[in-house]
Amino acid sequence: MTPPPPITWESVLDPGLAPRLLRHPAIAARRAGPTRSAPLVLEWRDRADGSLAEAGLLVEEARGGEARLVQALPPSTTLACPATPARPTEGEVPEDADQVLATFLGRRAILPLADGVEARLLRGALRLGDAERPVARLILSGPAEAVAATMRDLAASIPLLPPLATMAEEAHALGAGTTPRAPRLGAPLLDPAMSVEDTLRHVIGHLAAVLAWHAPIALAGQHPVGVHQMRVALRRLRSAIRAFRPAVDGPALRAVDGRLKALASLLGPARDWDVFLGGLGAELGGALPGDARMAALLVAARQRRDLAYAELAAHLRGADFRLLLWDLSVLVACTPWQVEETGPVEDFAASLLSKRWRRLGAVGPLIGDLPDAEFHALRLDGKRLRYVAELFAPLWGRKRGRRFLERLAAVQEQMGLANDAAVARALVAPLGPEGGNWATGVAEGWVLARSRRARGRAAKAWKALMGAEPFWNQG
Template sequence: MSTSDGHPALEIELKLAFPPEARDRIEAHAVFHGPRAAGPRSGHQVTTYFDTPDLALAREGLSLRVRAKDGRRIQTLKSETAANGAAATRGEWEWAVRSGRPDASLLLGTPAAAHAADRLEPVLITDINRTTRMLTLGDTEIEAAFDEGFIRTGGKELPVHELELELKAGPPGPLYQLALTLHADLPLRLEPEAKSTRGYRLHTGRPPAMHKTTKPDLAPDVSAADGFRQILGAGLGSLIGNQPAAISGDPEGVHQMRIAVRRLRTALALFKPHLEPHTTVRFGEQLRRLGQVLGEARDWDVFTLDTLPAALDAGPMHDLLAPAAQARRQAAGNAMREELARPNLTGLVLALAAWAEDETLMLDAAARTARLVDLAPGLLDRLARKVTRRGKHISRLSPPELHKVRKSLKKLRYAVDDVAPLFSAKRVKSFRKRCTGMQDELGSINDATMAVTLVEMLASDSQPDRIPAIAAAAQWGDKRRQKAMRKLPDRWAEFRDAAPFWR
């Protein structure tokens, strides 16, 4: 809802999808009964979403709807925010209206103001039976809403079976704890897409879109706890937000989920001296395991779509290896989709989000009272020292040793991105440039090494007609690796001589 001064309220909610046959079992859960739960209220909601003929509002991350409920009509504008955590966070403006069509004059003073004079037409309808209960958990009030019905557009429809948990008042920690409690007992999974997003996809026929990870915009005086929470939230938002694209087979969706896992692991590594160790180790193990599954799918995506065409061009040799590579890619993609469909991902995201909201479980006493800008130099020093130690005598290192240097450098680079708003932009840019140069060469070496590894896996399939093509692809990988190795000492010297901007 909009506030009295015209600014939007922030809506914070979790969407948890469930199989239709599980509705009664979920609603019978003890958390929805007893003194902490108000009685249920049921109603029927028909909501029409409007947009310009060219869907300009959707392109700008806005949704405009008119909802008929209890004899009233409510016009609502919502704005997408950067993915930031397990829960969706959106700006929301709300007005009572008399008509079933939006009042465009109300859009003045909102992000949709530029479209107040545009023609607005209905795009999709959601037809939902909703049952709500208010839950009081300490100082936190949560609205739990069971939504079942359909999203309809152009003669097509999608079923909806989901539980929405919306924070109405108080701190968000109990929201995540409630979701964790329910998830432990019931078949629930996080639904990262709003109904409107799913409806627009149904309308256009487009697959789910990937979302690049956004860097947290930390305030200069942010506390260590809030800084860690925001950094973790950005990674979690990207992880769960790219799940639909990854499941649909979009290579960039897989790539962004893998990056999100790396960023989350970096956050744990950066703050490690101040984090509760037992919890940190277990979260790290879960993230590493997820990263391995995503990594295998990503490696075969790159090999099949990029490496083979570059190494062999279009021709007979490429055609000999492409079917086998595609089969491996399909198998890795299927394994990834099976992993993402399991309950583990939802449990991991909710657990990390709940943990980040409890400072006493998350951080030691020193960090709980410190500003992040005061802790960051020591934290970055640790990561930088690890890169320097692993990169010593870099021209003599084996491919596995270079891979370790690359992983440590990536962690440093991600950590630099995370805390960059706390320091001089000019000095950060200079240091980041040195990191990027080094990263590019190590990336080329890793890609070439991986190409040879995957080619050798194809060779193990015992198809003699592939041998010449396999040899050609391996030779291409070796040449590329040698070229990058020649540049590596200079890039290493540039990086090693870079002045740390945090000192």
Template sequence: MEAGPARTTSLSSTYFDAPDLRLHKAGVALRIREIDGGRRLQTVKTRGDGLFARGEWESAVERREPDLNSLKGTPAAGLFSADEPFDALFTVAVERTVRQVTRGRSRIEIAIDRGRIFKSADPVSAIAVGEVELELLAGAPQDLFALAADIMAAAPLRLGVASKSARGHALLEGRLNDVANAQPVPFGDEPSAADAFRAIANACLVQLRMNEDVMLARRDSDALHQTRVAIRRLRSAFSLFGPLLRHARTDELKAELKRLSEPLGPARDLDVFLAETLADERERRPDESGLLNLEKQLQTQKAKAYDGALATLRSDEWRRLVVELAGWINVGAWLRSRDEQIARQIAGPARDFAATVLEKRYRQVRRKSRRITKITDEKRHDARISAKKLRYGSEFFADLFADKPKRERKRVVFVKAVKRLQGRLGALNDVATGHELMADAAQTGRSRSAAFAAGVTAADGDARADALLKEAKETRKALMAAEPFWR
């Protein structure tokens, strides 16, 4: 790798919007950047794919306020009238050190930013900025991700998923370090199957990283849950798009993701058991003193489980895996399949691919959930996994089938039905997991009263399973009655 000379400049970028934040709501950012030497640049940016590629329109301006004439031809054009005021929202002030490097056959700019983001109305209220940004100037995107992997091997960095604009708005709205739920995935016009996979998988990575940061800042049960949701959604995306991703590296990354994320499971299981099952049991049996001892025992186990989960998230293996996943999703060899049939599917319409996948997953759920009250726990678990993938697929592909209000109404009814079935099967799985926890607690309990309480709790859970089975049967009927929205 060859590196050019470094140069450092001071940058001050103020972000503007209307009082009703219409640009932000439309996924558009408008800023004016002041650079050493007195130059000013007005820039309009869009969210793009939500992670790496963003639309950008730049023009030189004279003043420190937005120039409406310079907005022509940008996504911000037409959103403001000539006499409307702009509000200065926040400013990003950094020292930027830039160096160009040659990696393989590519030219890449490395920008290191150090500084802060502060509210325009309250400059004292600020958050720190410290990041390394890579931009491909010429060449192959694979070289950029390879360079990112090298940098992360040398320094304890993490993949950044929140733009400075997004962080400024979070500061403005008091949402810093908030838990991130899954969001709808928007697609561009006439997306290919490859476009759809990248948009979906990138959205999963964004949710994963945002909740990972919350977990690293504090032990938050909701952040742990949403981190696991993001991982499950990502694994489901790999499964749903499996026919397009046939490659040894895909299998390796899936196996690594499963292996490294396993320590998060016990912590979540204990969270659910303590907050729901044991809380209900204490309300049901207020005079059972052993339940308090059982709770103390499980809280100790939970603390250790969180230690294991955080050790995973802090590990070099985990940091590198996230970047490797990002590289594979966006520029991996799966995009250049030598199989002509797969190559046609990759380049083909996302909607056609989605309809085929959803139909296949729907039939799997229908087949695996037959005689749901009679099948084994293992088969019901398998049916739950299939229902989960059908639900995630229905949510992932929503934008592809939002062309008609009637179809959207059908989708809402269908997703609600599959979500209910998944919920009942999930509750049955929680009973089975709780049974295992109670068996272990009875054997390892520090007191006889805790062991006795564990046995009673397990028995009550088994009794609850009968009602859940009946509910699962009814929710399956409702799903079979719901009309598949993709047909």
């Protein structure tokens, strides 16, 4: 097997830890030569109209060096990719890029490590006028497997995380007075020219970046969007890893999937309580605004939500989550798996979608009276089809798959509402002693009514879906 090409990975750390980083035992044990340190001044520029930044580019120039055009928003799906030189097709450094966004003033220390890895530590601050933002980055370059192993070992004991933005994008944000832009959000956009293996690599890198981007929002716990988007990205990622198993598989993929499942077990309760408090809980509070028993139940629910968020936050701050992000980066950079199928990704996708569509439709045209367990299983089958259908639809053009996806989404929305009701019933049941048996009884009755209405709407949406023509089978 041909070894993967050399890589350069960048990590971000607390600037307060940077002065002691190169003396850390995990780095000292790998030291292969003396440290060289020198002042470093970097400047980032754009055109006056901001057109370079709009295209994801900036001009970067080190004092004493040549200016270069860099990708502030790298297209690479590698989480830890620093700003890289622009592609030749994007042209040379434009002469009119004279609008200074920010300047980095600090030091760069270079240290050779074992196995051909070079470490560079940048520490200082981004500055623009009176505005200042401390920065510390550790950059490792060298053979892919050695860089990956070194970064992972360091991250086990040092809070090193893949950066959410390049330093060039941080400079753009400081200069524009905004927050850094997300490089990738939502579902990945696939290219029909990709191989099956390259498609999986692209999907993992994209969704790992989405997961990492929303983690700080979930950690803050002030808005439910962070947990919700992390959960969606995680489900898409697990669905993709499992969907590709007939073609691409291996112990490393299976191990990461197991750890994603562990993260899901923490995201799930936090999201369930958010949904309950924002939905059924809000309805109950609005319907019975002066009832002390219902108020007590909602207080108990908020306490459970806070506990779920605290458990999730402890995980997101810890080494397990850092190592998960680095291991996802390893999958992209080192591809430690076995490939069973290397043909066009369209052929693989069409076969997979057909199998899941047949499985979903096997239940027949009537789903309204299915027992709860079978209805729940059907909902999960629909969700699995939806994730892969959304993933692969761009291969045939989004317009072509829009109607099918809309009908599938309508079924999933109503099934999801019915499931939310079932989840809410399970959530409120243990709150009886805290919220009162009367309040939990009212909540469970309310839930049952909502669930029945959602089931009826799901049955109607199901009939429409069964009449849809799968987009991957159209001429």
